[in-house]
Amino acid sequence: MTTTCLYLREDTIAAPSTPPGKGAVAVIRVSGPDAIALCERIFRSRGPRLSAQPRRMMYGTLVDPVTREPVDQGLCVAFPAPRSYTGENLAEIHTHGSEAVVRQLLEILYREGARPAEPGEFSFRAVRNGKMDLAQAEGVANLIESRTRLARAMSLRVLEGEFSRDLARIKDAVVSALVEIETQIEFPGEAEDEAVVQHLQERLQAIHAQAEALRKRSVREQRFAQGIVVVLAGRPNVGKSSLFNRLLGRERAIVTPHPGTTRDSLEGTIELQGRPVTLVDTAGLRETREEIEAIGVRRSRELLSTSHIVLYICDAAGGLVEEDRAVLKELKNRSRETRVVIVINKCDIAGKAWMPPVLDSINDAPVARASAVAEGGTDELLPVLEREVSRLLPGEADSAYLVSARQENLLSTLMERTAQAFLVLKNNSPLELAAVDLRAALQAIAELDGAQTAPDILETIFSRFCIGK
16 A cells, blocks of 8 residues: 655655556656666667766667676667656656567566555656656646546646645735734734724735636646536436437447437547546336336436536427426425426427527426437537537636645635634724734645645545546
């Protein structure tokens, strides 16, 4: 089991930076005090030694220094400290993407003095050596895991330090306000001066506004990792599976004219303007004595209240019947977080009259018309769905940040503590209480940028990184 002490060692580590398996190229990264010297022992070239040509890719032969047998031909590059990713001596070996080659080179490196790197240990060393802060390191992990254009842009923004700079401005403002408050506590002569108190209130109100703005611009990465879950629900034979296939762009669900064809939920993933969306086709909602279908109906009802968005589908011929309204009422009572869009499907049977946009709503739920078979059959539904998804994920890729659950909680703490400090002054409570709140706000910032973070928390953060990063 990984221990924090292993991360804190300053020895030489090695690990593949490319995924396991066969490929055109594989990259092995080595970092630590002996990284460059170790690679020089196994790399042979006609040119100068690696250490004599830093940051220059060199071609040569990789050999076992014990047997002197060649392992592969490849490239090697050295990055002397402190101008490297980790801030310490670092070297990279680029070989052919053979599992046998990578395995043998790693065995040689470990035998010659390196040890296998732990998950995220290279990035951990970068944070430890001041090459990036903790927030940027978490941006690295999110960038690697990003599945959409928007997630990539938001993660890259954190990695490039924009989030950290916004955080630093708030930190400077909090420190300045705390110094002023503690001065008033130490020298209370002017504490009763209304102008002084009013000035402090204005400063704390501005700080809280900054913290709140940063919190609103931050979106938890879990929504991008799992995607916004959109459930297609409704009575049997209203065209859920056909519409599911149409939105997905391929035949994923079996479609027949017989009610009850879908017995279990099916999933598929699409991207709406850079946002990941998981579509879920469900069994038709109806009373049934057939055991397997009944299980599917029960699962459908469970998904209704746990999804982000429900596309509740009815057909154009029958509209919303009493059974539909009962389900919608139950859903509204069970979950305030789930957004509902009512979809009038099979509108092709009504001819071209279904094409104009519908600017109506039922029970505060937007309504969109659709057809799974007609050309342009989702032209009205897609903008409505995109609008609902954008409410859950930011629409402006040039201003939002992708954050972890840990960061989101700390940002909430920062916002709450700055708000509490303002209320202390507004209610003429003792200044010592405001000082306590501002110290707690500074602690949240320190845990965000890594200035003060418990070792076990660091271990948890970096353990989710891939090995070699």
